[in-house]
Amino acid sequence: xxxxxxxxxxxxxxxxxxxxxxxxxxxxxxxxxxxxxxxxxxxxxxxxxxxxxxxxxxxxxxxxxxxxxxxxxxxxxxxxxxxxxxxxxxxxxxxxxxxxxxxxxxxxxxxxxxxxxxxxxxxxxxxxxxxxxxxxxxxxxxxxxxxxxxxxxxxxxxxxxxxxxxxxxxxxxxxxxxxxxxxxxxxxxxxxxxxxxxxxxxxxxxxxxxxxxxxxxxxxxxxxxxxxxxxxxxxxxxxxxxxxxxxxxxxxxxxxxxxxxxxxxxxxxxxxxxxxxxxxxxxxxxxxxxxxxxxxxxxx
Amino acid sequence: xxxxxxxxxxxxxxxxxxxxxxxxxxxxxxxxxxxxxxxxxxxxxxxxxxxxxxxxxxxxxxxxxxxxxxxxxxxxxxxxxxxxxxxxxxxxxxxxxxxxxxxxxxxxxxxxxxxxxxxxxxxxxxxxxxxxxxxxxxxxxxxxxxxxxxxxxxxxxxxxxxxxxxxxxxxxxxxxxxxxxxxxxxxxxxxxxxxxxxxxxxxxxxxxxxxxxxxxxxxxxxxxxxxxxxxxxxxxxx
Numbered sequence: 001x002x003x004x005x006x007x008x009x010x011x012x013x014x015x016x017x018x019x020x021x022x023x024x025x026x027x028x029x030x031x032x033x034x035x036x037x038x039x040x041x042x043x044x045x046x047x048x049x050x051x052x053x054x055x056x057x058x059x060x061x062x063x064x065x066x067x068x069x070x071x072x073x074x075x076x077x078x079x080x081x082x083x084x085x086x087x088x089x090x091x092x093x094x095x096x097x098x099x100x101x102x103x104x105x106x107x108x109x110x111x112x113x114x115x116x117x118x119x120x121x122x123x124x125x126x127x128x129x130x131x132x133x134x135x136x137x138x139x140x141x142x143x144x145x146x147x148x149x150x151x152x153x154x155x156x157x158x159x160x161x162x163x164x165x166x167x168x169x170x171x172x173x174x175x176x177x178x179x180x181x182x183x184x185x186x187x188x189x190x191x192x193x194x195x196x197x198x199x200x201x202x203x204x205x206x207x208x209x210x211x212x213x214x215x216x217x218x219x220x221x222x223x224x225x226x227x228x229x230x231x232x233x234x235x236x237x238x239x240x241x242x243x244x245x246x247x248x249x250x251x252x253x254x255x256x257x258x259x260x261x262x263x264x265x266x267x268x269x270x271x272x273x274x275x276x277x278x279x280x281x282x283x284x285x286x287x288x289x290x291x292x293x294x295x296x297x298x299x300x
Numbered sequence: 301x302x303x304x305x306x307x308x309x310x311x312x313x314x315x316x317x318x319x320x321x322x323x324x325x326x327x328x329x330x331x332x333x334x335x336x337x338x339x340x341x342x343x344x345x346x347x348x349x350x351x352x353x354x355x356x357x358x359x360x361x362x363x364x365x366x367x368x369x370x371x372x373x374x375x376x377x378x379x380x381x382x383x384x385x386x387x388x389x390x391x392x393x394x395x396x397x398x399x400x401x402x403x404x405x406x407x408x409x410x411x412x413x414x415x416x417x418x419x420x421x422x423x424x425x426x427x428x429x430x431x432x433x434x435x436x437x438x439x440x441x442x443x444x445x446x447x448x449x450x451x452x453x454x455x456x457x458x459x460x461x462x463x464x465x466x467x468x469x470x471x472x473x474x475x476x477x478x479x480x481x482x483x484x485x486x487x488x489x490x491x492x493x494x495x496x497x498x499x500x501x502x503x504x505x506x507x508x509x510x511x512x513x514x515x516x517x518x519x520x521x522x523x524x525x526x527x528x529x530x531x532x533x534x535x536x537x538x
Contacts, residue, residue: 025503029520033501045505053515060496060506062340062365067498074505074515216341245338268498269341271382 002285004278006040006293008237008259009160009185011121013040013095016254016293017278020241020264021046021099021124021164022071026085027092030271038275040260041095043188044085046126047115048100049107051077055131057208061197066216066243067265068195070207072131073101078114090119097162101126101136105149109156116157123159125150125184128166128191130213137191140166143178154183162186162239165230167219168194172226173233180234187230188239188262190223216265217243224256231257231298245269247280257298301378305355307371311434313362314403315371316349319379323348323356327411328388328467328492328524332500333358334380335370344370345497345519347407347469348384350438356381359406359435385500386523389490394464395422397487398443399478401454401470402428405435407492411467412442424463428454428470453477460487468492468527479527489527493518 004015018041024030027042036042054074061068076084081098089096098120102108112123127140127149139149140163150163163179165172167190176187192213197206206212223242231238240258244250245266253261266273281293290296305318325331325348332343344366350357362371373379389411396415400408405427415423425443427436429450436448447457455474460466460482468475469492482489495507495518502520509518509525512532516522 023499023504025505029499029501029503054505054508056510058496059508060342060498060504062342065339065341067341069498069504069506071505074508217338265341268343268504269338271499271501 002282002290004281004285004293006259011095011160013260015040015278015281016260017250017274017281018043018097018239018260018262019267019274020262021126023264023267026089028088030267030274033271034275037093038278039094040278041097042089042092043097043099043124043262044081044089045075046073046099046101046129047075047078047081047111048073048102049078049111051075051080055209058206061206061212063195063197063214063218066214066218067268068197068207068212068214069192070131070209070212072209073129078111082114082118086118095122096120097122097124099124099126099164101129103132103136105152108149108153112153112156116159121160122186123157123161124188125153125161125163126191128164130166130168130192130194130211131209137166137168140175141169143174146175147178147182150179150182150184160185162188164191165189166191167222167226173229176230176234180236184236186237186239187234188241189230190219190226190242193219193222215243217245219243220249224252227253227258228256228300244277245273247277247284250277250281251284251296254293254297255300257300259293259297301380304373304375304377304379306375307373311432314359314434315362316357316359316435317370317373318355318357319381320355322354323351323381323384325351325356325384326388327414328407329384329386330523331356331358331381331383332385332497333370335373335377340365342366342498343382343500345500347492347523349406349409350413351410359403359409361403382500386519387521389467389492389524391418392465392467393418393420395462396420397424397426397458397463397466399426399454399458399466399468399470400428401474402430404468404470404474404492407469408467409438412439416442424458426454426457428452428474455481460489461485463487466490475527476531479531482527483533490524491527491530492523493525493530494523
């Protein structure tokens with residue numbers, strides 16, 4: 001069996017399969033289903049400076065080949081994360097990425113400073129959440145504001161800084177380039193696609209927050225295109241995501257330029273999707289005589 | 301994958317499905333049910349209706365694409381069940397009432413059986429249906445009395461002060477009314493909530509239930525909650 005160990009900048013992952021933020025909690029629940037140390041990594045639920053209760057009303061809605069969510073960054077806050085989740089995560093034999101979100105630059109900076117002493121190597125800066133009223137995606141939808149926040153956060157951490165991009169933009173390559181110029185060590189993409197649903201009988205919008213985030217296989221071709229565009233524009237490693245449900249899907253993102261991939265909605269379609277996708281990637285490598293992931297990264 | 305033993309239509313859009321296998325579970329818990337490969341993306345949370353040696357039973361209403369697919373499955377077809385999940389009804393002793401509204405009767409059959417086998421002082425069952433009696437015969441072995449309301453308010457049929465414990469499942473307004481009625485009486489009321497779910501195991505936070513102790517996960521902390529936690533007094537005043 002091939003090894004799918006992969007280098008990601010100065011770090012390495014035992015395989016390129018990382019669980020996407022918001023779909024995997026802090027790893028505890030899935031840890032009761034399977035051995036999460038078989039995964040390449042886990043990106044935590046988005047952490048904000050203060051605890052957040054998230055959005056009211058309906059939070060999930062299905063669409064053809066996908067789903068929309070409007071959780072609104074419900075999380076225990078950085079203090080709750082440090083007290084209740086960090087220790088358990090530090091004991092896992094998989095790479096942990098701390099996803100950080102916020103509504104003001106200084107809040108992001110403070111959150112990042114507070115996790116500086118944790119043993120986790122990567123901060124994923126979420127400047128792309130479509131489900132919060134202030135901040136979130138607004139930071140990631142133009143190159144100047146993205147440059148501004150990334151350069152500020154760069155001063156607050158020595159960890160690998162990975163910026164998670166929104167697809168709800170005109171030129172994603174320009175924004176990725178701005179993030180790298182501002183000091184980002186890596187880029188992850190895509191966050192969810194801003195979307196909407198209507199109940200025509202009650203004549204009301206489904207989500208209290210009006211719009212929600214679309215994910216799943218419905219967005220995969222868009223995500224793949226954006227990963228390819230960003231890979232052509234920057235020379236930092238990329239974590240690609242958007243509707244990946246199989247090893248074959250993951251390989252297509254790797255060929256388009258991603259060194260690692262993240263798995264989100266697929267976790268709901270199949271609780272064991274993460275480890276299945278690792279196996280499928282390695283089976284592909286065996287079949288196609290691929291020795292290392294880097295051999296096929298960004299070949300398109 | 302497990303084999304479907306039967307999938308019977310009980311009333312318009314209402315089905316009872318039996319699946320072969322030695323499944324675990326307690327009253328009020330649920331399974332994530334899937335009768336397709338990829339789409340729709342989400343599995344369907346169905347509470348355990350009954351559990352016997354070699355068989356599990358679910359009662360469901362066809363209300364969307366997923367349940368429509370399940371309803372078309374036949375004996376011998378395969379279906380995937382993940383579970384049991386959730387925090388079900390607590391062990392109950394004394395004078396007990398079960399109150400179900402429509403499809404809210406789903407988790408109450410296993411509850412009735414479980415409680416009946418513990419020799420309660422009294423077990424009365426109240427079933428409310430909008431149009432027709434769909435399944436009261438399923439409860440007849442496990443109750444001192446079965447009280448049926450069609451088209452009215454099942455909550456009008458009982459006086460909570462006659463009971464120590466009430467388990468209820470049905471439309472939220474029904475459970476809220478019952479919780480209010482039980483306030484200040486000897487009865488402790490537990491309700492089973494229904495929310496849209498994605499992971500089913502407490503990781504994704506889409507099935508949040510607002511309680512007086514803050515957000516709770518319907519799939520993991522619930523689906524059974526103390527009525528007063530979900531419908532506290534101050535909400536009535538506010």
